[in-house]
Amino acid sequence: MPAAARITDLTTDIFARPEELLAKLGSRQPLHRITLPDGMPAVLITGNPEAREALADGRLVRSIDAAAPELHKYHPLASDDYALSRHMLFADPPDHGRMRKLVSTAFTRRRVEAMRPRIQAITDELLDAVAAAGTADLVTAFALPLPIAVISEMLGVPFEDRTDFERHAEVLTGINASSSFDAIVEAGRWFDGYLGDLVRRRRADPRDDLISAMIAAQEQGDRLTDLELRSNALLLLSAGFETTVNLIANGLLALLRHPDAAAALAADAALLPAAVDELLRYDSPVSCVTYHFARERVEIGGFEIRPGEHVVIAAAAANHDPRVFDEPSRLDLTRPDAGQMLSFSHGIHYCLGAPLARLEGEIAFGTVLRRLAGLTLAVPESELTWKPSFVLHRLERLPVTFTPARQS
Structure with a gap:
């Protein structure tokens, strides 16, 4: 495929709006050379099959060592000043498999399903706090604290530390958008110190949590260095809440925009598993998957990716590929092909x-629709704002009104 002119004037927010992005790119071809809003050159993949191919191609690696030298300055988490980037998300085989195997047993479907009662209890506690008021911001009161509480309990982060954790994690999720390089480095140092202290406490007093389990595995098989242990703990803490916050907030907004779909879901809980995949597809929590670098020449869809180039997967656009999804702009909670979405990535780095x-x-979704009758937006849609990021799609606030629950 002949090289097209590089597209340089893409805004931060357009990556979350597939139709607008494709219109701006000027064609539905699946690969494009662009400049990201932070100035970093990239090959952007918008097609779903091509994205899957790229994510499964071992020649596209996460190591900054494979990137062209001029790209290094755009990758703050690869800096030696940032201590906690030595985790499985930025690792390639064989290190990736070694680290992933260590923590994967905590996320099996059986173990996760065993957490259902506790997740339900946290959900009910959060909704209890707002049910009588008849109004709430469902981001700050619900979508944000729920996954933070769940992943913090899994890792053994004390309740009293979660406010500081959330504040510093917000900096890291603003990479390439709202956070400066210095702020990212400072947040990384805070987490390095905090997690180092927590690891020391768990070595002395093991608990039934994931950090204690990683320490035990390290001591038995020496499969993680201390730095890798802290780095992977940070990855689980931050990645363990950010996409879920966005899933819940974006999904609730989609249901508010489609009351018939919300009513169907409220009437039939059996729709929930398929509905979650469709909500993940319809308004992806992740707009782009960044930082893949071509270790050698790669051809995908007839497009040549040169050695050292940065490859970005436009997950939101791939989730609206009409070659894969019939009428992709339509919300359909019974969509049979929703499982083809790429909101959790694909290949060895599948979430x-x-x-x-x-x-x-x-x-x-099930509990909100069951408990908050008459749920409606409290502001015009035009007043809703999103966190500035071309990587993540996070609502800042979701003000709603509903029928107040009677206090007993």
Whole structure:
């Protein structure tokens, strides 16, 4: 395929709006050379089959060592100043498999399903706090604290530390958008110190949590360095809540926009598993999957990716590929092909926490629709705003009104 002119004037928010993005790109061809809003050159993949091919191609690696030298300055988490980037998300085989195997047993479907009662209890506690008021911001009161509580309990983060954790994690999820390089480095140092202290406490006093389990595995088989242990703990903490926050908030907004779909879901809980996948597809929590680098020449869809180039998967656009999804702009909670969405990525970096996120989504949507009767937006849609990021699609607030629950 002949090289097209590089597209340089893409805004941060357009990556979450597939039809607008494709219109701006000027064609539905599945690969494009662009400049990201932070200035980093990239090959953007918008087609679903092509994205799957790229994510499964071992020649596209996460190591910054494979990137062209001029790209290094755009990758803050690869800096030696950032201590906690030595985790499985930025690792390639064989290190990736070694680290992933260590923590994967905590996220099996059986273990995740065993957490259902506790997740339901946290959900009910959060809704109890707002049910009588008849109004709430469902981001700050519900979508954000629910997954933070769940993943913090899994890792053994004390309740009193979660506010500080959330504040610093917000910096990391603003990478390439709302967070400066210095702020990212500072947040990384805070987490390095905090997790180092938590690991020391768990070595002295093991608990029934994931950090204690990683320490035990490390001591038995020496499969994680101390830095890898802290890095993977941070990955689980941050990745374990961010996509789920967005799934819940974006999904609730989609249901508010489609009252017939919300009514059908409220009437039939059996629709929940399929509905979660469709909501993940319809308004993806992740707009782009960044930081894949071509170790050698790669051809995908007739498009040549040169050695050292940065490859970005436009997950939201791939989730609206009409070659895969019939009428992709239509919300259909019974869509049979929703499982082809790429909101959890694909290949060896497929999201380890996907079963947990799906379960939290099922419980969140089912419980909100059951308990908050008459749920409607409290502001015009035009007043809703999203966190500035071309990687994540996060609502800032979701103000709603509903029928107040009677206090007993």
